[in-house]
Structure formats: C-alpha cells, structure tokens
Amino acid sequence: MPAQLPHVLGPYEGPSLIGTEQRVNNARVEFWDAGVIVIEPDAPGDKDVVFSCAVHGDETAPIEMLRDMLSDILAGQLTVKQRTLFLIANPAAIVNGTRFVDMNMNRLFSGAHANGNSPEHARAEKLEHYVSQFFKQQQRYHYDLHTAIRDSAHEKFAVYPFTHGAPYKKQQLTFLAECGVDTILLNQAPTTTFSYYSVREHQADAFTVELGKVRPFGQNDMSRFAKADTMFRQLIATDALQLPEFDASRHHIYDVCRTINRTAENFELNFPNDVANFTEFDTGFVLARDGETQYKVEQTGERIIFPNAQVAIGQRALLTVIPLPVEQLELV
Numbered sequence: 285m286p287a288q289l290p291h292v293l294g295p296y297e298g299p300s301l302i303g304t305e306q307r308v309n310n311a312r313v314e315f316w317d318a319g320v321i322v323i324e325p326d327a328p329g330d331k332d333v334v335f336s337c338a339v340h341g342d343e344t345a346p347i348e349m350l351r352d353m354l355s356d357i358l359a360g361q362l363t364v365k366q367r368t369l370f371l372i373a374n375p376a377a378i379v380n381g382t383r384f385v386d387m388n389m390n391r392l393f394s395g396a397h398a399n400g401n402s403p404e405h406a407r408a409e410k411l412e413h414y415v416s417q418f419f420k421q422q423q424r425y426h427y428d429l430h431t432a433i434r435d436s437a438h439e440k441f442a443v444y445p446f447t448h449g450a451p452y453k454k455q456q457l458t459f460l461a462e463c464g465v466d467t468i469l470l471n472q473a474p475t476t477t478f479s480y481y482s483v484r485e486h487q488a489d490a491f492t493v494e495l496g497k498v499r500p501f502g503q504n505d506m507s508r509f510a511k512a513d514t515m516f517r518q519l520i521a522t523d524a525l526q527l528p529e530f531d532a533s534r535h536h537i538y539d540v541c542r543t544i545n546r547t548a549e550n551f552e553l554n555f556p557n558d559v560a561n562f563t564e565f566d567t568g569f570v571l572a573r574d575g576e577t578q579y580k581v582e583q584t585g586e587r588i589i590f591p592n593a594q595v596a597i598g599q600r601a602l603l604t605v606i607p608l609p610v611e612q613l614e615l616v
C-alpha cells in the first residue's frame with residue numbers, strides 16, 4: 285500500500301504494535317488491533333470522538349487524512365485533549381485496493397454481521413465491540429468518513445441516520461458546514477450502516493460523511509479536504525470547540541425519498557456512469573429496471589444518490605432524495 289500508515293495496520297504493514305501502548309505529550313496511545321488506535325489524554329475533556337475510514341477499502345482520501353492526523357499525534361505535533369478512537373475499518377480491503385473483499389461492510393452493522401462468516405462479517409462484529417469498549421462519556425461523536433463512487437453536484441455531503449423522531453442538532457449541522465459539508469441527507473429508516481449503529485446503540489451524534497470522489501492513493505487533492513481536516517483536529521485538540529451561530533441558509537437538506545434494492549440478476553440503470561449524484565430527472569423518467577420492474581421518477585425534484593448496478597442481489601442499488609426546506613426540520 286503506497287500510503288505509509290505509521291505501523292497502525294498491524295500485520296498488514298510493517299512491525300506490529302498491536303497490544304502495545306506508548307506515551308506522547310499528555311496522552312497514552314493504545315494499539316488495540318490492526319487499525320484500532322485509542323488516544324487517552326491524562327486529563328480528558330468531556331467528549332468521546334470516533335473517526336473511522338476505509339469501511340470501503342478503496343476510499344483513500346479519508347485514509348490519508350486520518351493517517352496524517354495519527355502521524356502528527358504520534359510525532360507530538362498534535363496534542364489531543366479529547367478521548368479519540370481511530371478506526372481503519374477494513375485493512376484487508378485497503379491492501380486489496382477494493383471496496384471490500386467479500387461483502388460490503390457497511391451493510392453488516394447493528395448485528396447483521398451475525399448472518400454470515402466473511403472477513404467483513406467478523407471485522408464488523410469486532411468494530412462494534414471496540415466502539416462499545418471505547419464510548420464512556422455523555423457526549424459521543426462518530427464521523428464515518430467515505431468518498432463517493434461518482435461525482436456529486438454537492439461535492440461534500442453527510443447522511444444523517446434515522447433519529448427515530450429525535451430532533452436534528454443545529455450544533456452538528458454547523459460543525460459539518462464548517463467542515464465544508466453543507467449538504468445533508470436525512471435517512472428515514474433504520475439501516476445496517478456503521479453510523480446508524482453508533483446513533484442507535486450508543487446515542488452518539490454519528491454521520492456517514494462523503495468528502496469527495498473515490499481516487500487511488502496519491503491522487504487525492506488534499507487541499508479539498510482542508511476544512512474537514514482543520515475541524516476534526518480542532519474537535520479533538522480543544523477543550524471547547526468554538527462554532528459560529530446556526531445559520532439555516534448554509535445548509536442544503538434532502539429527505540431520502542425511496543430506496544431501490546436490486547432483486548433480479550438483470551438489473552440496469554437507465555443513465556450513464558458519469559451522471560453525478562444529486563442529478564434531477566423529469567417525472568416519469570425510468571431510472572432503473574430490475575427484472576420486470578421499472579422504477580420511474582414519481583415526484584418533481586426527485587434526485588438520484590449512490591446509483592450502483594453492481595451491488596449484490598438484495599442490496600441497495602439507488603436512493604432518491606427530494607429537497608426539504610431547513611425551516612421544516614425540527615431542530616434543537
């Protein structure tokens with residue numbers, strides 16, 4: 285793997301540090317497992333922060349971001365004041381240079397890992413265990429960092445997992461906007477994603493954050509991630525994060541409208557691979573054919589997200605979303 289992770293991938297790269305710990309500045313760094321690193325400050329603040337990347341092994345920009353943050357922490361150049369857990373979720377897929385080895389790991393959380401025995405099933409179970417071991421304090425955050433397969437009309441966006449009716453948090457929307465993530469998709473149902481797991485199981489503020497487009501190692505323009513990088517560093521390095529007042533005009537909100545699963549062998553999307561996420565189609569346009577079923581645009585303003593005709597049968601092949609005025613959200 286061209287990105288030199290500082291010995292955090294255990295058996296996957298260089299000498300293993302698994303099971304060891306070291307001191308740096310005023311913190312203990314613990315290496316729990318391959319790609320599982322905990323920073324325990326001597327006098328921690330009141331937040332527990334989880335950053336995860338590589339739930340999809342070919343989404344390299346977030347891996348490079350977290351690698352550089354870890355390098356700076358280990359070199360004593362970034363002093364951490366909040367308890368922080370770094371998760372490099374699927375090292376085997378990183379080494380493979382693929383989205384996953386056997387199974388899409390982001391469909392295996394909240395217990396779904398019990399229904400199979402691929403390496404991803406086993407790792408998802410372990411990741412849940414590590415997150416459970418880590419979260420202790422009241423204020424819990426989990427940013428699960430991804431990049432999208434396609435271009436996106438909104439380059440950076442986050443999925444706000446189903447809240448089960450709880451209000452959306454202005455402070456989190458503002459934090460994400462400060463990260464350059466000005467677009468939010470509101471999921472309206474439980475899922476088996478990593479971020480939903482942390483929301484549901486640990487009452488964390490947790491998000492799937494899409495920071496750009498999938499590119500190979502070394503081909504990411506890291507300047508495009510600078511705002512997110514700065515904010516993530518501030519979150520863990522300051523006692524009390526200073527954020528501007530909530531400003532509704534900064535945010536584009538979309539409601540997830542339909543989830544289209546592939547059920548048939550002959551599944552096809554009716555638009556080219558270079559059509560970007562958030563592209564709007566006319567009402568009645570056939571978006572996809574799944575065996576004998578045709579999926580047409582039903583509402584004005586409906587847009588496509590995460591189209592992927594290659595997913596396994598039974599999995600999500602496309603989402604549609606519609607814009608929602610921020611004023612209609614219940615905010616706290």
Ligand SMILES: O=C(O)CCC(=O)N[C@@H](CCC(=O)O)C(=O)O
Nearest residue numbers: 390430432433434443477492590
């Ligand atoms: O670009 C794509 O098609 C997929 C990008 C991606 O990995 N997205 C996540 C979203 C997870 C969520 O809905 O919270 C995924 O599909 O797992």
Ligand SMILES: [Zn+2]
Nearest residue numbers: 340343430431
């Ligand atoms: Zn992803």
